[in-house]
Amino acid sequence: MTVSRVVNGSGNVRDATRERVMRAVRELGYTPNLAARSLAGAQGTRIALIHTNPSAAYLSELLVGALRGTARCAAQLVVDSWDGLDARAERKAARALAKSVAGVILPPPLCESNAVISELTAAKVPVVAIASGRASDDISRVRIDDFRASREITAYLIARGHTRIGYIEGNPNQSASARRYEGYQAALQDAGISLEPGLVQHGLFTYRSGLEAAEKLLGRRRVPTAIFASNDDMAAAAVSVAHRRHLEVPGDLSVVGFDDTSAATTVWPELTTVRQPIASMADSAIGILMRSIRHKDRDTRVVVDHVVAHLLVERDSVSPPGESQD
Numbered sequence: 001m002t003v004s005r006v007v008n009g010s011g012n013v014r015d016a017t018r019e020r021v022m023r024a025v026r027e028l029g030y031t032p033n034l035a036a037r038s039l040a041g042a043q044g045t046r047i048a049l050i051h052t053n054p055s056a057a058y059l060s061e062l063l064v065g066a067l068r069g070t071a072r073c074a075a076q077l078v079v080d081s082w083d084g085l086d087a088r089a090e091r092k093a094a095r096a097l098a099k100s101v102a103g104v105i106l107p108p109p110l111c112e113s114n115a116v117i118s119e120l121t122a123a124k125v126p127v128v129a130i131a132s133g134r135a136s137d138d139i140s141r142v143r144i145d146d147f148r149a150s151r152e153i154t155a156y157l158i159a160r161g162h163t164r165i166g167y168i169e170g171n172p173n174q175s176a177s178a179r180r181y182e183g184y185q186a187a188l189q190d191a192g193i194s195l196e197p198g199l200v201q202h203g204l205f206t207y208r209s210g211l212e213a214a215e216k217l218l219g220r221r222r223v224p225t226a227i228f229a230s231n232d233d234m235a236a237a238a239v240s241v242a243h244r245r246h247l248e249v250p251g252d253l254s255v256v257g258f259d260d261t262s263a264a265t266t267v268w269p270e271l272t273t274v275r276q277p278i279a280s281m282a283d284s285a286i287g288i289l290m291r292s293i294r295h296k297d298r299d300t301r302v303v304v305d306h307v308v309a310h311l312l313v314e315r316d317s318v319s320p321p322g323e324s325q326d
Contacts, residue, residue: 016046045075045263047289048101048158049282052083052110054206055233057261058278062107065279069119069286087115098123103289105130108174111141126292128285128304131276133175140288140304142281146176149182149274149310153256156272156312157226159315161320162187162254163273165193166217166224168203169233176203180230203234210237218245220255225254225321232257232264232273239267239317243270250319259314269316276310284308 016086049066063079070077078101082093094116097104103126110116111129117139120127126220133146156189157165167184170177181200188195198220201213210229214237216319217224235257242253249255249269257264260275295302 013210017181021273022319027167029190044238046078046101047075048078048097050080050082052081053107059262061261061278062282065282066105066286069283073286073290077080083200090115091119094119098125102293105285108176112175115120118188126289130281130285130287131176133179137303142285142306144276146179147183150180153274153312154187155156156230158187160318164192164224166199168201168213168225168229177230201235205235207233208317210234214238214241226317227255230258232271233248234262235271236263236267244304250317250320254318256318272315273313274310275313277308281308
């Protein structure tokens with residue numbers, strides 16, 4: 001213990017004792033093991049990231065940010081998938097988790113699971129939701145303004161001359177899906193464009209659901225001149241369907257996405273999209289959790305609503321509609 005205090009620069013060690021320890025350190029050529037120090041400092045600060053998100057690109061961004069945050073805070077990250085669990089199973093899993101971690105990060109859609117949140121908060125485990133559009137008095141959240149971002153990218157398409165804009169919704173089990181749809185509607189209303197119900201198709205934030213929705217949109221008698229898919233995976237699927245139908249993107253059809261995950265730059269042409277800084281959001285969530293964990297009065301719950309900036313990223317998937325599309 002005395003050696004530890006000397007090496008870490010703590011007080012309460014006599015000068016003579018400190019000198020003897022440092023002499024031994026020099027003679028032995030001792031250097032602290034940073035990995036072991038991090039593990040020791042992480043005792044009691046194991047943080048769990050629980051996910052069921054079907055998008056591998058979204059999940060990879062989350063992991064990058066969470067790992068960066070836990071490394072900075074010398075905490076341990078525990079990652080688990082609860083895919084396919086019903087509400088009862090989620091409650092049971094959350095009850096067990098609460099006994100082994102000091103804090104939990106919940107990305108969508110688990111960020112809005114009443115079963116999980118109620119169990120964790122009852123056990124006084126701090127929780128940070130990522131990308132939740134639902135305000136809460138019990139848990140903190142890190143998010144962008146989905147409504148504003150969606151409105152902005154729809155207005156961008158309108159400014160480029162598009163008035164017949166197809167929309168692929170996200171999974172209805174996530175409040176962000178509703179906020180993005182509301183933003184799309186608001187931009188159309190701002191421009192005096194009537195909403196055609198047939199130009200809105202349901203998706204689940206998966207590539208396959210994007211394929212099905214895009215087939216319906218491009219199978220219409222009057223096809224849209226642009227498609228706004230509410231995540232990049234579904235936008236990439238829309239590009240694939242357009243190519244299969246021998247439509248040029250963006251010459252015959254403009255396509256935009258949302259999130260700016262790796263899916264946006266692994267298709268051709270690369271997607272214009274809204275950048276949701278997922279990795280930075282996960283990193284921020286770690287910081288919020290650690291401050292909450294270290295708060296001395298555990299009976300005082302500090303709830304944070306941290307809104308981060310989004311960015312419209314212009315790439316090659318948008319052009320004005322051609323004459324044949326008008």
